[in-house]
Amino acid sequence: MMKKRSFLLILMVLVLALPMTVASAATYYYVSGTSSLKIRELPDSNAKVLDSYRKDFAVVSYKKYDSNWAYVHFSDGAEGYVMRKYLKSSSTSTAYVTKDDSALRSGPAASFSETATLYQGDKVKVLTSGATWSYISASAGTGYVRKSLLSSSPVKKSGNAGTPYTAYVVNPNNRTVNVRRGAGKGYAVDGELSPGTEVTVEKVNGAWSLITGPVSGWMMTAYLSKTAPKSGTGTAATSTKDPSAGKTRYITSPNGKSVNLRHGPSEKGYAVRATLDVGMAVTLVSSENGWSKVRSGVLSGYVKNEFLTSRKPGTTATPKPGETPAPTKSPFKSFSATIFSGNGRKVNVRRDAGTGYATVTQIPSGEKVTVVAEKGKWYKINYGDISGYVMKEYVKK
Numbered sequence: 165m166m167k168k169r170s171f172l173l174i175l176m177v178l179v180l181a182l183p184m185t186v187a188s189a190a191t192y193y194y195v196s197g198t199s200s201l202k203i204r205e206l207p208d209s210n211a212k213v214l215d216s217y218r219k220d221f222a223v224v225s226y227k228k229y230d231s232n233w234a235y236v237h238f239s240d241g242a243e244g245y246v247m248r249k250y251l252k253s254s255s256t257s258t259a260y261v262t263k264d265d266s267a268l269r270s271g272p273a274a275s276f277s278e279t280a281t282l283y284q285g286d287k288v289k290v291l292t293s294g295a296t297w298s299y300i301s302a303s304a305g306t307g308y309v310r311k312s313l314l315s316s317s318p319v320k321k322s323g324n325a326g327t328p329y330t331a332y333v334v335n336p337n338n339r340t341v342n343v344r345r346g347a348g349k350g351y352a353v354d355g356e357l358s359p360g361t362e363v364t365v366e367k368v369n370g371a372w373s374l375i376t377g378p379v380s381g382w383m384m385t386a387y388l389s390k391t392a393p394k395s396g397t398g399t400a401a402t403s404t405k406d407p408s409a410g411k412t413r414y415i416t417s418p419n420g421k422s423v424n425l426r427h428g429p430s431e432k433g434y435a436v437r438a439t440l441d442v443g444m445a446v447t448l449v450s451s452e453n454g455w456s457k458v459r460s461g462v463l464s465g466y467v468k469n470e471f472l473t474s475r476k477p478g479t480t481a482t483p484k485p486g487e488t489p490a491p492t493k494s495p496f497k498s499f500s501a502t503i504f505s506g507n508g509r510k511v512n513v514r515r516d517a518g519t520g521y522a523t524v525t526q527i528p529s530g531e532k533v534t535v536v537a538e539k540g541k542w543y544k545i546n547y548g549d550i551s552g553y554v555m556k557e558y559v560k561k
Contacts (some may be wrong), residue, residue: 192223192236192251193292193299203244207233214244215509220272220294220308223251239299239306240271240510240526254292259300259314261286264322264367265427268307270525272297277513277525277550280304282313285321290314323368323385328464331375331388333361343381347372355379360393364449364457366428376450376457380429411448413458413472415440422516425465429455437465438551439516441537441544443495446472498536501545504560505529513552517542524552535559 199219205212207229217238225237229245237243261282268280272294281304282288288302297308333341340356347369356379357363363377365388373385415423422441428434440446446458455466503511510526517539527533527547537544542553
């Protein structure tokens with residue numbers, strides 16, 4: 165009888181211990197009760213606050229300390245003690261992206277940097293799903309996407325994954341192909357392109373593709389091919405290609421402020437991808453209707469033509485007889501540097517030079533960056549495909 169009681173007692177202990185084992189393996193996010201969850205150095209409400217995290221921020225490692233506190237790791241790598249009542253477990257699931265150009269971000273808010281682009285039909289693994297944002301794992305990486313952009317049911321792919329890409333106009337009967345103002349035959353024709361013409365496919369919308377090139381607009385996808393035409397077939401793309409493509413241009417601005425690089429050729433409907441400082445060199449891809457597509461390192465986008473000049477910074481026009489030449493200013497020379505923080509914590513990268521601007525990402529101490537410009541007490545840096553401003557005191561040459 166004693167042996168049986170002992171066995172039952174051991175079994176009850178194992179059953180009671182099982183939920184904690186499962187919980188410790190789950191991914192967590194904090195929910196109602198606070199909009200800024202404090203992470204502390206010790207499990208005490210009076211302990212030093214290491215940082216604070218907004219609602220929906222994911223916890224990737226969780227260990228119960230007592231009935232009130234847990235020791236956690238957040239998705240950005242920070243670790244410390246938080247109050248358990250603000251954390252809620254979330255089971256993993258499969259989901260599908262419902263819209264092209266959905267941003268995968270480093271944190272659960274639009275102010276966090278975009279780390280990758282997701283496309284309609286992409287299959288992802290949802291690790292946590294909060295009130296507004298979900299923390300997911302996708303082929304493009306791990307990060308946050310708006311919950312409203314995910315569906316539990318499969319979504320048909322749009323064909324936009326991998327855009328933009330280079331394509332060539334094709335037509336079996338060797339006739340020119342119409343470029344229209346919108347995605348449909350009911351839209352006006354803005355121009356025609358000969359077979360063999362090289363273009364850039366920016367977006368696919370069903371049977372139609374948005375292209376940029378000698379003529380920009382919408383073309384039926386059936387008339388585009390990723391394979392270059394064989395020599396001697398069709399019309400050579402170079403005969404209609406923008407003659408300025410590939411040339412260097414420099415950013416200019418009448419007020420000396422940085423210039424917005426946008427996802428598309430308009431101030432309406434296209435978000436700002438990055439800011440370009442006056443004097444920065446870019447490569448011209450194409451130019452039409454008052455806008456130019458340019459490339460700067462790994463970034464590409466659109467700027468207004470009025471903010472581009474062919475004159476290299478530091479050079480001036482030849483002075484007229486009797487005039488004193490204008491003083492020249494040496495252009496900023498970029499250099500490699502290391503991010504350094506005395507306490508070992510990550511350093512904020514901001515959208516512009518000032519603490520009032522949104523943080524686009526955080527860089528761990530010790531990471532290498534390229535300094536491309538300076539503005540007062542701030543350096544503008546490139547970190548991978550992210551561009552932003554860091555206070556000079558955190559940059560070590």
